[in-house]
Amino acid sequence: xxxxxxxxxxxxxxxxxxxxxxxxxxxxxxxxxxxxxxxxxxxxxxxxxxxxxxxxxxxxxxxxxxxxxxxxxxxxxxxxxxxxxxxxxxxxxxxxxxxxxxxxxxxxxxxxxxxxxxxxxxxxxxxxxxxxxxxxxxxxxxxxxxxxxxxxxxxxxxxxxxxxxxxxxxxxxxxxxxxxxxxxxxxxxxxxxxxxxxxxxxxxxxxxxxxxxxxxxxxxxxxxxxxxxxxxxxxxxxxxxxxxxxxxxxxxxxxxxxxxxxxxxxxxxxxxxxxxxxxxxxxxxxxxxxxxxxxxxxxxxxxxxxxxxxxxxxxxxxxxxxxxxxxxxxxxxxxxxxxxxxxxxxxxxxxxxxxxxxxxxxxxxxxxxxxxxxxxxxxx
Amino acid sequence: xxxxxxxxxxxxxxxxxxxxxxxxxxxxxxxxxxxxxxxxxxxxxxxxxxxxxxxxxxxxxxxxxxxxxxxxxx
Amino acid sequence: xxxxxxxxxxxxxxxxxxxxxxxxxxxxxxxxxxxxxxxxxxxxxxxxxxxxxxxxxxxxxxxxxxxxxxxxxxxxxxxxxxxxxxxxxxxxxxxxxxxxxxxxxxxxxxxxxxxxxxxxxxxxxxxxxxxxxxxxxxxxxxxxxxxxxxxxxxxxxxxxxxxxxxx
Numbered sequence: 001x002x003x004x005x006x007x008x009x010x011x012x013x014x015x016x017x018x019x020x021x022x023x024x025x026x027x028x029x030x031x032x033x034x035x036x037x038x039x040x041x042x043x044x045x046x047x048x049x050x051x052x053x054x055x056x057x058x059x060x061x062x063x064x065x066x067x068x069x070x071x072x073x074x075x076x077x078x079x080x081x082x083x084x085x086x087x088x089x090x091x092x093x094x095x096x097x098x099x100x101x102x103x104x105x106x107x108x109x110x111x112x113x114x115x116x117x118x119x120x121x122x123x124x125x126x127x128x129x130x131x132x133x134x135x136x137x138x139x140x141x142x143x144x145x146x147x148x149x150x151x152x153x154x155x156x157x158x159x160x161x162x163x164x165x166x167x168x169x170x171x172x173x174x175x176x177x178x179x180x181x182x183x184x185x186x187x188x189x190x191x192x193x194x195x196x197x198x199x200x201x202x203x204x205x206x207x208x209x210x211x212x213x214x215x216x217x218x219x220x221x222x223x224x225x226x227x228x229x230x231x232x233x234x235x236x237x238x239x240x241x242x243x244x245x246x247x248x249x250x251x252x253x254x255x256x257x258x259x260x261x262x263x264x265x266x267x268x269x270x271x272x273x274x275x276x277x278x279x280x281x282x283x284x285x286x287x288x289x290x291x292x293x294x295x296x297x298x299x300x301x302x303x304x305x306x307x308x309x310x311x312x313x314x315x316x317x318x319x320x321x322x323x324x325x326x327x328x329x330x331x332x333x334x335x336x337x338x339x340x341x342x343x344x345x346x347x348x349x350x351x352x353x354x355x356x357x358x359x360x361x362x363x364x365x366x367x368x369x370x371x372x373x374x375x376x377x378x379x380x
Numbered sequence: 381x382x383x384x385x386x387x388x389x390x391x392x393x394x395x396x397x398x399x400x401x402x403x404x405x406x407x408x409x410x411x412x413x414x415x416x417x418x419x420x421x422x423x424x425x426x427x428x429x430x431x432x433x434x435x436x437x438x439x440x441x442x443x444x445x446x447x448x449x450x451x452x453x454x
Numbered sequence: 455x456x457x458x459x460x461x462x463x464x465x466x467x468x469x470x471x472x473x474x475x476x477x478x479x480x481x482x483x484x485x486x487x488x489x490x491x492x493x494x495x496x497x498x499x500x501x502x503x504x505x506x507x508x509x510x511x512x513x514x515x516x517x518x519x520x521x522x523x524x525x526x527x528x529x530x531x532x533x534x535x536x537x538x539x540x541x542x543x544x545x546x547x548x549x550x551x552x553x554x555x556x557x558x559x560x561x562x563x564x565x566x567x568x569x570x571x572x573x574x575x576x577x578x579x580x581x582x583x584x585x586x587x588x589x590x591x592x593x594x595x596x597x598x599x600x601x602x603x604x605x606x607x608x609x610x611x612x613x614x615x616x617x618x619x620x621x
Contacts, residue, residue: 026519033425039433052425059604066425070453090451111449118452126447133403133582145450163450165442171420176409181420185442195452226442232420234412248440256440264417272417282439306439314434339426345437371433373426407584408547408576414517 025103025130027062030055033377041343041369043075043085060101066094077305077365081353082199082213086152090115103130107141117150117196122163139169151196159192177234187224194218200303202292203359210359211291217301218287224250228258240264253286254307270322274339278314290351291360305365309348316341318373333379341371421445483595486511486588487578491545491568494558499543499568502594508535508618509590510542510611513581516553520603521585525563527608531615532565538619539592543568547576547584587611591618 031054038047048069056062068091075085096109105128113120124143131138145163169183194216204212228246235241246258262276285307287300318339324332344366351362405413412418421427431444436453486509490500501509512528514521525544532542542565546554551569558567570576579588583601589611591597598614600607 033423035425035429037429050425050429090453092449092451109447113449113451115452120450122447122449124447133407135403135405141447143447147450149452165447167443173405173413176405177412179413179418183443187442224440224442226440228443232418234415234418238415238417240417246440246443248442254439256438258440266417278434280434280438280440285439306437312438337423337426341430371430373429375423375426377423406573406576406581408513408515408573408581410584411515411517411548411550
C-alpha cells in the first residue's frame with residue numbers, strides 16, 4: 001500500500017496535471033527547460049541559450065526564472081550598406097511569481113534586457129479567471145517598460161523610451177474537441193523610438209552614387225492594436241490541428257496580417273511530430289520610403305525594412321522524444337526536442353543597394369533564414 | 381431592516397442566475413481537451429523564442445502570448 | 455471548489471447564500487440514485503445491494519490529475535474502514551476505458567472500480583466537477599458531496615466516514 005501511495009502521485013503530478021484545460025484553476029507544472037537557439041540569415045547570426053525553471057511554493061504559489069542570451073554577429077543589409085559588421089551580446093533575465101486562489105491566477109514579473117547600447121526593464125502583472133464550469137477563461141494583463149537607448153562609440157548619447165502594454169484574453173471551450181482563444185493587445189510607446197545608427201537615403205545627384213544618407217526621424221509616440229484568434233481542434237485519431245489569425249494596425253499607418261497553421265501528430269509510442277506554417281504580410285508605415293526625393297523631405301523619415309511593405313513565410317517542423325522514466329524518483333516527464341524553421345522574407349519597397357543599379361532601380365531585397373532549436377524539458 | 385439585509389440575497393440570486401449557464405461539455409467529457417496535445421503552450425521557452433524571432437523582424441507586435449519585454453533588437 | 459452539502463440553517467439569506475456557493479442544495483438528505491455498473495473484475499455491482507454499509511462513490515478519470523492524486527488516499531481510507539462496514543466504488547467516467555485499465559493494471563487499488571463509458575451514472579448524479587466524491591449512509595441517502603480534490607480533503611473524508619459509521 002505504501003508503494004501504491006508513493007507511485008500514484010508520481011504519475012499524477014506528471015503527464016496529466018498539466019493538461020487540465022482552462023488553466024486558471026491549477027498552477028502550471030514544475031519544470032526545467034534548457035534551450036539552445038540559433039538564427040542564421042540575411043547576413044546575421046544570433047544564437048545562445050534560454051533556461052527556464054518553474055517551481056511551486058506550497059499549494060498555491062509558484063516562482064519562475066528565465067535566463068536568455070542572444071550572441072549576435074551582424075553583417076546584415078543595413079549594416080553592410082552603411083557601416084561595418086559587428087558582434088555583440090544581449091542578456092535577458094526574468095523572474096515571475098504566480099498565485100492561485102480558487103479559480104483565479106495572479107502573475108507578477110520583472111524582466112531586464114541588457115546589451116552594450118540598450119537597457120530595457122519591464123514589469124508585468126496578469127490575472128486569469130476560470131468561469132462557467134471551466135468552459136471559459138478570461139484574462140487581462142498590464143505591463144510597463146522603461147528603456148534606455150545608448151549608442152556604441154558615443155558614451156554621451158542617452159535617450160529613453162517608455163512602453164505600456166494592455167492585454168485582454170478570452171479562451172472558450174466550444175465542444176469536447178474544439179477550443180478558441182481570442183486575444184487583444186494595445187501597445188503604446190513614447191520617447192526615442194528610432195534606432196540611433198540607422199539612416200534613410202535621399203536622391204542626391206551631386207553625390208557619387210546618386211544618393212546620400214541622413215539620420216532617420218520617428219514620431220515620439222507609437223500606439224498599436226492587435227487582435228488574434230486561435231482555434232485548436234482535436235482530430236479523432238489523436239492529432240491536433242491549430243489555426244491562428246492576427247490583425248494588426250497602428251498609428252504609424254502599418255496594417256499587417258498573420259496567418260499560422262500547425263499540425264501535431266503523436267507517432268508510435270514516444271515520438272511526436274509537429275509541422276507548421278506561418279505567413280505574414282505588412283503594409284508600410286506612412287513615413288517610410290526606400291528613397292526620399294531630397295534631403296529632409298518630411299517631418300518623419302524611415303527606411304527601416306521592418307516598416308516597409310513586405311511579406312514573410314516560415315515553414316517549420318519539430319520532433320519530440322518522450323523519455324519519461326516513472327521509476328526515477330524526482331522526474332516525472334522528460335522530453336528532448338528539435339525544431340527547424342525556414343523563413344523567407346520578400347520586400348516590396350526596400351531595395352538592396354549592395355546589388356548596384358540606378359538609385360531607386362536596385363533589385364528589391366529578399367533573404368532567407370534558418371532557425372534551429374534544440375531543447376530538453378524535464379518536469380519534476 | 382437596513383439595505384444590506386436585502387443586498388446579499390439579491391446579489392446571490394444574480395450570481396446564482398449567472399453561474400448557472402450549464403456547461404455543454406461536461407467535466408467527464410473533457411478527455412480530449414485534457415490531452416497533452418491540446419495544450420495551449422506546451423513549450424513556453426520555445427514559443428517565447430519564436431515569438432521573439434518574429435517580432436524582431438516584423439512591424440507588428442502584440443497578441444502573441446508574450447508579456448511585452450523590450451530590446452534593442454534590429 | 456470545496457463544497458459540502460449539509461442540513462441547511464434557517465434564514466432566507468443563509469439559504470440563498472448557501473445556494474450560490476453550492477450551486478444546488480438539499481434541505482433533506484436525498485436517496486442516492488441507484489445504478490448497476492460492470493466492475494474491473496467483470497461482475498456487475500448494484501449500489502442498492504450495498505445498503506447497510508457506508509459507501510463512498512468517487513468519480514474519476516485517468517486524464518484528471520487531482521483524481522489520480524486522490525487514489526492512494528482513497529485506497530488507504532478503504533483499507534482502514536472496510537471491516538467496519540465501509541466500501542468505496544471508484545466509478546471511471548471515460549468513454550474509452552483503455553487508459554484507465556492500463557493504469558489499474560500497473561497500479562491497482564483494493565476497492566471495486568466500476569466503468570461508466572456511456573456516462574449514464576455521470577448524468578444521473580449531475581456530475582459538475584472532476585473528481586466528485588459522494589458519501590452515502592447506511593440507509594442509502596446522500597449525505598456529503600465533495601467536488602474537486604486538494605491534498606487535505608482525505609482528512610475530511612475520514613471524519614465524515616467515521617461519523618456515518620457510528621450511526
